Amino acid sequence: MIRNYFTIAMRTLVRNKLYAALNIAGLAFGLTCFLLIGLYVFDELTFDRQHSNADRIFRVVEHKNVNGEATTIGAASYQLAEGSKRHIPEVENTARIDRIGRANLINPENPVNFQENISVVDENFLRVFDFPLLSGDKITALKEPNSIVINEELAMRLFGSVDVLGKKLQWGHLDTPSKITGVLKNHPRNSSFDFNSLISEPNAEGYKQFIASDWSSNNVAVYALLRADAKPEAVAQKMTRLVLSNYQPEKGTSLHFSLQALPDLHLHSAEITDGARNTNVDAMVQGNPVYIKVFSFVSLFVLFIAGINYMNLSTARASNRAKEIGVRKSIGAVRKNLVYQFLFEAILVTTLSFLLALGLINLLLPYYNEFVGKQLSLNLQTNYRIWLMAAGATALIGLVSGSYPALLLSGFKPVMPLKGLKINQNASAGFRKGLVVFQFTVSIVLIIGTIVLYRQVKFLNNTNLGFSKDLLVVVDVNTGKARSGFEAIKAEMAAIPSVRSVSVTSRVPGEWKTYRRVKINTESNRTEPGMAYFFGADKDFLGTFGVQLARGRNFINPSDSTSVLLNETAANLLGISDATGQYVEIPMVSSNGGDFQPVNKDGAPFKARVVGIVKDFHFQSLRDKIAPLVLGYNRNPIHGIDYYTAKIQPANVPATLEKMKAAMVRADADDPFEYHFLDDQLARFYLEDNRRQSLMTWTALSAIFIACLGLFGLATYSVEQRVKEIGIRKILGAGTFGLAALLSRDFLLLVLVANLIAFPIAWWAVHQWLQEYAYHIDPEWWMFAAATVLAALIALLTVSYQSIKASLTNPLENLRSD
Structure with a gap:
């Protein structure tokens, strides 16, 4: 019977070439779109699912409110991690990670500087997470101080081989070399972690004294592996009680913790500051669940539309097959046989469309991957769930799109088409x-x-962002020499004929790092401080970036070390309209989105004189309203310099960059010349x-x-x-x-x-x-x-x-x- 169905279906397709081509092309196109978007959505939804205990691993999130100023940060204290294992039965284990900056990482056998991120973890990190090791033991790899685990990509860059166990690496800022105790496989692209090395926690006496009493900081990202029957909400409440029993927040401060499931990190962290800064910034930047839903629905709509075409054309051509149906019924065919026949035709068409779609997908995937920034594939190594989705979609669209025509066509009375009567198709x-x-x-x-x-x-x-973004080269400062000798380096860069001006700052507009936040008030109002962003700048900042001065004056010389510029929003916040003779106080500062801490160790505020008000400019994304901003002179106590920014001429840019690099190398040969164009970063x-x-x-x-x-x-x-x-x-x-x-x-x-x-x-x-x-x-x-x-x-x-x-x-x- 199946062979008979197949024969009749093929004859029908060959006899109606145009309609067969339209149906197959439409369904193939719909399936191609559906599967391409499906691959993207599946990749987004399976972030961090490579860990076997992913559903039991949770990030600890701190929620703090200080006098109405709420912060949510994906970090907690050292003792919360340690105490949870001892005092909360539902916690099977904990792991912590802290990224503490960047430094040169050198292979002493081939001393070439590589600027790498420093990620410090505890010895449990590789036990909680399933980061596969090519060599080494995950139980002991991070147990001893000065141990380092690197991934295969970094091993190849440093040594040209992954057989590196026992070799030594030297961090530029550490006296003691690190011993390689493990080599990790490279992360899959759909991972929220982007480290390429992990070093064990130090055992310095000062460090041990700090963590022994640390119940209040949010310096590290803490992950808790819960037992199978644990309830995350109840565990979070116990963590809150545990911390508050060992630490008393200041008056006006409320504190509690929640647990965020590991698979939710990628799509549901928009309102959470990543305290350890360990998020994979290149993994489609930040996932957005709204777009996942939109594109999922759109892909289903496209596939549904393709199925509708099949239904439309099949029902429209009902009269053309009426005599065939009449003859088949008159010689004994029952309706069930006819339904099977037409459903078989629909499934055959969708199967042919699916095979065509597979060919199209493999042709398009290289360009599609480049476009979405992923490494998607559809082959025998692809996750079986993708193939189940593809096969299920093909079968479903075949059955659904073929069901209505099958029921309609099989329902004709045989006498009508054989007598030449018209089939009523009004419905x-x-x-x-x-x-x-x-x-x-x-x-x-x-x-x-x-x-x-x-x-x-x-x-x-x-x-118009309120500043000039074109032809601005931003050079990252990575070492102390490049900071302490910035005047000489800046002067040497400014002397290059193709460089129009140079500015040194602690942050730049369009910053990809975290801006520091400060509490600020005027001398006359010390009870209700406002919140503003802060970064340091020199007297050439306004000219280099094209920021307009609204009132007052610019910085002039080092005597302005206690002077600040405000943007218009900050001036309005503080009620300052005249930039002459006004003083503000900055008692507290927050780094990397964490808690506010006193600016000075003795608790005294930083008292600064407002010398100018600049016009508002978009130093953040256009998703955010322009916030209050304070520009301190580069020699301020809150944030030192971190960048050189040069306004260059458009002619012969590579030669200009080489001269700028030479200026940096002469100051510090160990500082790699890292630069980018500001307009690229803003993009x-x-x-x-x-x-x-x-x-x-x-x-x-x-x-x-x-x-x-x-x-x-x-x-x-x-x-x-x-x-x-x-x-x-x-x-x-x-x-x-x-x-x-x-x-x-x-x-x-x-x-x-x-x-x-x-x-x-x-x-x-x-x-x-x-x-x-x-x-x-x-x-x-x-x-x-x-x-x-x-x-x-x-x-x-x-x-x-x-x-x-x-x-x-x-x-x-x-x-x-x-």
Whole structure:
């Protein structure tokens, strides 16, 4: 029976080549889009799932409120980690990691400097997490002080081999070398961790004394491995009680902890400051669960639209198969057999489409991976769940899209088609129209969304930020020599003919590191300090970055070490309108998003004179409103310099960079010359927006293309059914334009109905999305009008080909049989 079904199905496809091609192409295109987006979504949803105990590992998150100032940080104290294991039965083990900066890492056998991040972990880290070791023992690798575990990529860079156990490495700032006790496999791309080396916690006496009484800091990221029956909420409450029983917060401070599941780190950490700074910043930047939902629904819509096309064309061509059904029923076929036959045809079509989709995916994946920044694949090594999803989607779309035609066609009475009577398809015609409306509703929503997203991304990239971002080379300062001798280095860089100006700062606009925050108030109001961001700058900052001075003056010389500049928002916060003779006090500072600490050890505030007010500029992303900002002179007690920034001329940039590098090397040969262009760094703020805009564009084009395939097939069938009517109208004098308009009118009306449904949906969706940005465009009427015109034009072009072709045919050929 199956062989018979297959034979009949193949004959049907061969006999109706155009409709078979339309169905297979549409379904293949839909499956391709579905699987490509599915690979991306699956990768996002499986972040950190490579650890066998991922569902039992939780990050400790501290929630603190100090006089109404709330902070949420993914870090905690040393003793919380140690005490939880001893006093909370549900905690099986804990691990901690702290990134304490960057330094040169040198292989003494081949002393080439590599600037690497320093990640300090306890001995349990490799026991809690499943970071596979190529060599070494995870139980003992980090037990002894001065032990270091490196990954295979770093081993190859330093030694050219992964056989490095027992070799020594030297950190630039440490006197004692580190012994390599293990080699890790490289992390998968969908991991929230990006370290390439781990060093064991030190055993210095001062360090041990500090951690022995540390219940209050949030210096380290703490991960708790809970027992299988533990309830995270209850454990978090016990952690809060444990800390508060050993540490009494200051008056006005409230404190509690929560536990965040490891698999949630990537998609649900937008409001959490990463205290250990161990997040993988290149892993699609920061995952967004909203976009995961949007693209999941969009991929399903595209696949659903492809299935709708199959249903549309199958039901539209019901009359063409009526005699076949009549003959089969008259010789004994029962309805069940016919249903199986048509379902088999649908599954055959989807199977052929799936095979075609696999070929398309493997052709597109290299470009797609480059675009989304991942390493996705669809081969025999791919996770079995991907293949189950692909097979399930193919079978489901085949069964669902083939079920309605199968039930409709198998329900014909045999006597009607054999007597030449017309099959009444009014019901199915209404159903087909509804499906066309649905297809174009989805397509129009995607068109509007793409236009709005494109305009918003263009706005983000072209908005005046309040400073100049072009041709600014930012050089990272990595060693003490480059800091202490900055005047000489700056002067040498400024003397390069192609360098227009040079500034030294502790942070730069568009900073990818954490800005320091300060509590600030005026002399007359010491009870209600406000919060502002802070970074140090020299007298050339305004000129180099093109920041405008609104009132007062700029820094002049080292005597301004106790002077500050405020941005307009900070001036308004403090009620300062005159930049002359005003004094402010900064009693507290927060580094890396942690607790506020006194600026001076004796508790005395930093008292500074306001000498100028600068116009507001966007030193953060356009997602954030411009916040109060304090610019301290570079010799301030809060934050020293960390960058040289040079404004260069556009001619012969490589030569300019070489001269700047030479200036740095002469000052400190051990400091690698690390630089980037500021406009490139600012573009990283919106890297995901650009990717999503492109992905949305291609998805919208895919939905439109599939909808047009279905519309083309329906138009072809409609013309076939009306050839005699067209012939009669031509004989009676109807022109080509009139006939084309007549045949296109019904389809255009369906598109207009789709617009009416799509507009409110699209308006609501884009308004919800734009709330993500503090600065954004407003949707305008022309965006909706453009979508209407575009959809109507696409539908008209799709339908008009068949309409014009039919109207140009000799009417005698269509009427000859009558």
